[in-house]
Amino acid sequence: KQEVTQIPAALSVPEGENLVLNCSFTDSAIYNLQWFRQDPGKGLTSLLLIQSSQREQTSGRLNASLDKSSGRSTLYIAASQPGDSATYLCAVRRGGSQGNLIFGKGTKLSVKP
Amino acid sequence: EPEVTQTPSHQVTQMGQEVILRCVPISNHLYFYWYRQILGQKVEFLVSFYNNEISEKSEIFDDQFSVERPDGSNFTLKIRSTKLEDSAMYFCASSGDTNEKLFFGSGTQLSVL
Numbered sequence: 001k002q003e004v005t006q007i008p009a010a011l012s013v014p015e016g017e018n019l020v021l022n023c024s025f026t027d028s029a030i031y032n033l034q035w036f037r038q039d040p041g042k043g044l045t046s047l048l049l050i051q052s053s054q055r056e057q058t059s060g061r062l063n064a065s066l067d068k069s070s071g072r073s074t075l076y077i078a079a080s081q082p083g084d085s086a087t088y089l090c091a092v093r094r095g096g097s098q099g100n101l102i103f104g105k106g107t108k109l110s111v112k113p
Numbered sequence: 114e115p116e117v118t119q120t121p122s123h124q125v126t127q128m129g130q131e132v133i134l135r136c137v138p139i140s141n142h143l144y145f146y147w148y149r150q151i152l153g154q155k156v157e158f159l160v161s162f163y164n165n166e167i168s169e170k171s172e173i174f175d176d177q178f179s180v181e182r183p184d185g186s187n188f189t190l191k192i193r194s195t196k197l198e199d200s201a202m203y204f205c206a207s208s209g210d211t212n213e214k215l216f217f218g219s220g221t222q223l224s225v226l
Binding site for chain 2: 031032034036041042043044045046049051089091099100101102103104105106
């Protein structure tokens with residue numbers, strides 16, 4: 001059974017710092033991996049999608065990498081800002097599934113001004 | 114940017130009552146999903162829907178749950194006889210294809226008393 005784990009559960013950094021959020025999954029037979037942002041009481045905002053054949057994706061100050069064989073993904077945030085404060089969720093889609101995403105519990109990020 | 118809209122944002126109901134949660138997916142998307150998040154827990158997959166039928170469902174999605182696309186724009190989740198443990202944030206999502214990003218709505222907070 002696929003399990004997704006995110007470490008750390010919470011992270012507090014000063015503004016301007018570069019940071020890395022980690023995601024690991026137990027079954028490497030994934031179709032793709034998606035990183036989301038969740039603000040308190042709000043929905044999920046898709047940040048980056050990495051297909052299983054890709055190694056990384058970039059969008060602005062965000063870079064996500066995927067090492068399928070080791071069951072790991074990282075989300076790199078450059079030059080963090082207070083507006084980046086949110087919970088970041090990692091989710092994997094099983095091969096052969098129709099959009100059944102398995103989510104991690106998230107990393108709660110706080111960026112202090 | 115197109116978005117998934119959900120109504121209502123909050124729903125309070127008595128145990129045993131029926132509720133219908135409504136969603137308007139992004140207009141050119143073909144795949145539709147329902148997820149839920151119990152407070153403090155992971156986001157969980159409920160069901161995926163394509164071509165007017167359920168394509169995949171989780172163990173959570175038992176006979177008390179049903180989904181429908183009553184017209185060309187709406188996608189609904191019905192819970193026939195709500196239980197206390199159904200209290201959660203329910204998210205609707207849509208995608209253009211199974212290998213594309215899922216776009217989530219802001220959710221409906223369901224409270225069963």
